[in-house]
Amino acid sequence: MLSLATVRQRWVSFVGTFVTLALGVALIASTLLVHLSAKPTIPERFAGTPVYVRSTGTPWSPDTVRALSDRIGAVPGVTAVVAERAFYAQLLIDGRPFGRPDARDPQGHAWSVAGLAPYPVRDGRAPTAPGEVVVGRSAGLAPGARVTVLTATGPAPYTVTGTVDGPGLYVADDVAAGLSGGTRLLGVRGTGGVAAITAAVGGAGTVLSGDGRSALEEHSVSGTREIGSQVLTGMVGLAAFCTVFVVASTFAFAANQRRREFGLLRAIGATPRQIRRTVYGEALGIGALAGAVGAALGALVAPALGGVLVEVGFEPPGFVTRTPLWPVAAAYCAGLLVAVLGSGSASRRAGAVGPVEALREAAVDTRPMTRARWICGGLCAAVGIVFALATPAAGDTDMMVLSMLAAMALMVSMTLLAPVVIPPVVRLVTWPLGRLAGATGILARESSLTAVRRTASIAAPVIVTVGFAALILGQVATVSAAYRSRGTTAVEHQAVVRPDGTPGLSDAVLAALPAGRTVAYTATDLYVGGRTRLAGGVDPAAVRAVVRAGSLADLGADDTVVVAAEPATDGRPAAVGDLMPVTFADGRTATLRVVAVIDPLAEVELLLPRSTVRAHDPAALTELAYVDGVGLADLRAAVSGLGATAVAGKDYESDSSARDDVLVRIFVLTLIGLSVGYTGIAIANTLVMATAGRRRDFAVLRLSGGTAGQVLRVVAAESLMVVGIGAALGLGVSVAALIGVRSGISQALKAPVDLLIPWDQVGGVIGACVLLGLAASVLPARWALRQRAVGVRE
Incomplete structure (x- = not known):
């Protein structure tokens, strides 16, 4: 009951936590649903045949194909064995190639392969001679039309003899044999048993049946799905880190602000264990409500998220999001777990508050660094350094993952050690202000140094926001420039x-x-x-x-x-x-x-x-x-x-590079939007909590003769200073992680690589943090100043 009453009384302090946790659960639920729906599917052109045999190593030679076909064809119930012969073929319509170009998924096939779907002739007849072709109805051609077909040898005239409902171009089997390379797949039609077919194949191939036929999915589709999986994994990982970070920092800051409240509870007989249970109860109450809202929201937006991924090219066309119940329930449980984990350190700190805290009037931090904070901060710093040193020796994909883990560990370390790191930085930054007239700078400096935990709590989300933005943007800029430079060097021709x-x-x-x-x-x-x-x-x-x-x-x-x-x-x-x-x-x-x-x-x-x-x-x-x-x-x-x-x-850029650049830009914007959105909530929430808790400080300034404008300038100066320090520390973390990436790319290319950070975009993120910081501090301060200077109570 006490926990719920506290949440109701201090709802402003927990709004940011509620929103962040709800959004985190929604993202986990929606991405889980999309990810679980993104399973390999049986290609339509193979769906009508129950069993396939695929080569396990090298392609089969023509002699091997004949021998295998004879052995499989002798199995009772087998009516036909069709060799899948594919080759590059593309219609040339109005002087332009028609259809999607993809060397890994050739569109030319032998006519017998059309029976595997099956794709029967809808109009006209099957091809039987050289120069005859059956085309998909989407091409808009009728039987009898004269067309030009591009193949590996060049353009050649063909006559359309028929159309089918499926995609592709189909020629007579003997023509396809001369246009295709090796055979890797045999389709087995009929009712032959899988066990008997497997025995006939022996070790010459792998038998695929039932759902196992999804292994035949086109390379382009599986490649797109792999990209989508990476995007979803990155979104979930980043969201999980930011959610835990925001929840933990909010509860920790709230616990620090409530020392006198906890001291009063201790003074009337509450035990440390009861105080810890109170904080955990608050976390569970917020987690239960936010988790329910987030789980419902995630289930609702999952189909829309799947549609967006299809639209931008991260999922294949025709992708449909399914919504089973258990991923939604798992996301809800994850929200509760995050709430409990995030409140863990806050509950321990609250339980350690003594009764004497109820008598304190000053907000001076007498012991901003505990032993646990020193140990955890040092361990995280060591882990971050190890990951950063291991980054250069990793492969391309692992390199990016290790640099991200290094940055995360260093961010947590910087946050934990902030009460030690920030005061010297504050003194260094504000030293010139002591030589200038006016008290604004001095008051901002002394306030930051006196309440160092508050300063550290405000700077922490800025560190994460700027650090992630600079890291992700720097990774993309450095890697892209390095490989683009390699490609330019390779093209040494006019x-x-x-x-x-x-x-x-x-x-x-x-x-x-x-x-x-x-x-x-x-x-x-x-x-x-x-x-x-x-x-x-x-x-x-x-x-x-x-x-x-x-x-x-x-x-x-x-x-x-x-x-x-x-x-x-x-x-x-x-x-x-x-x-x-x-x-x-x-x-x-x-x-x-x-x-x-x-x-x-x-x-x-x-x-x-x-x-x-x-x-x-x-x-x-x-x-x-x-x-x-x-x-x-x-x-x-x-x-x-x-x-x-x-x-x-000098101007050459491949089509695949251009497409990759577009996908990378979308991916980067997605991750940066997530990180900035999440930590932006933390910045606003922490500043609102901090400012709302300083009404007595503002009252003292007013009673000392300060005007409302002067008080607001002090608040603005302090916010600008703390946001600037957090941004500088975040940049330092990202640069430390990016140095490992640059070293690894340089070793891979055996050439020097420049470390590039798009400062205009990073500057935009810092500017957004500044505007958010000013709005979240000055506006609540202005509201607080409307209260009477006399009689203000905490």
Whole structure:
């Protein structure tokens, strides 16, 4: 009862905690619901077939496909075994490529694959001869239409013989066999038993059935879902930290303000245990109500959050948010747990208050640093330093996570040690004010030094707000600039021919470029010693590389290879004359002879004659072509209508980089909005609590002759000073974490990297903190000054 009465009486002090906890529970509930809904799904074009067999290592060779199909086809109940042959194909409509370009999810298929969905012909008939194609109805073409189809070899005329409801282009099976590379998937139609099919397959592949078919989800969809998962994880992690931080700081500050109240309770017989139970009761009361509100709000906004993630590209199209009950209940329990954990230190501090505190009139902090605060602050500082030192040695993803953990630990340490750190900073900042006329600066300084815990509590959320903003913005700016610089260095040519609405360049584009002035790598996968190696098909005469051994002139025969990344063979670096057993993209194996060893290239690890690549991978595309000595206008004219364009080398930026930049900006804005929103609530709440509790101080100033304007200027000066100190400490924390990121990127790129912090954006966050701090302190002070100077009671 006492706990509930206290909450009712001091509701202003707990408004910020209630709002933050409710929002935290809502975010946890909504993100949990979205995350649990974001499961792999069975692709529509595979949904109509009950069983699939997928290769577990290298692609199957044609002989292996025939043997497997015969064994599986002999299983009772199996009516057909369909080899999934896919290749790059794209319609050219009105001179522009139609549809979404994605090299990982080719849209060209053999007609027999349409039966796996199934996609029956709606209008017209199936393709039976070369030059015939069935298209999706979304293309808006009717049977008999003449179209141009882009493939890896270039544009070719086709006749539409029919349409289907699904996406993609479908050609006769024998035509698809000549356009596709290796086979990795077999669809098994009929009623054959899974156990019998598994026995027939043996160790040649993995059998997928039922929900296991979701493993066939398109790469583009799974990639989008992975990005969404990272976004949701970042949101939950940041929200959880900020929520615990705000709740803990609010309860701690409230407990410090209520020392006389707790002392009075002790004086009338309350035990420390009863005081602790009172604080815990307050936390549970707020947590129960805020958790219920937040859980309901989270369930309501989860579908909208899922829709927003789809809209910005963090979830695939067609994503639907499901709303089971248990994630909402889990979020509610998490809210209660956060409330209890956040009030833990406050309850211990409240229980330690002695009866003599009831007699104190001054708000002087006699012991701002306890032993527990020293120990915890030191441990957090040590953890933060360890994480910061470990950051450079981590991988790209782990590097960002470690830097974030380092910043979090250092922020907590700075908050705990603030009563020690802030007073010297306050004296240093306000030293010039002592030499100036007027008492405003002196009063602001002395007030901050006298109530050092209040000053530390106000500075703490500013440290987190500015620290997170500078850290996230600095991470993105530093990493983006470093990799953009690497890409610019790699493009040392006058012009770059790049795809324009297509996933890559065809042979027709390369044939249109000037011989001897073009460097291009037609990418394919080679499987060497159980590892996948990226190989590039090249024109041997156009290769530009530093030769360490051998001669590039010897590259030309089908069995030759140039090593560009020094892969090991038989436990030692490759050397000229070595024999390298490989498996090509079509599943066929061969032994290649190393004819040269060159310095590593950024694009590929192995070089092959382009004719070799094309013989084993008809669907292979070329990512870029570098050209010198030809004007951009001439290059654009040469590749017009082929799904390509030309840009200056210094201006080149890939489509994927541009899309990634957009997604990163959205991600950054989301995280910064979360951190600033949460900690902004803490800033406002702490300042309102602090100002509301200083009515007696304001009364003393008024009785001493100060005007209302002078009192408000003192309050404003103190707020500006504390917010500025918190911002400086937050910047120091973020820079310490960012140094590790810069060092790690520099080691990865083997080149110096500049530490970049977008000061204009960080300055905007600091400005928002200043405005919020002034509003949350001056407005309550103005309200408090309306009270009579005589007779004010605490």
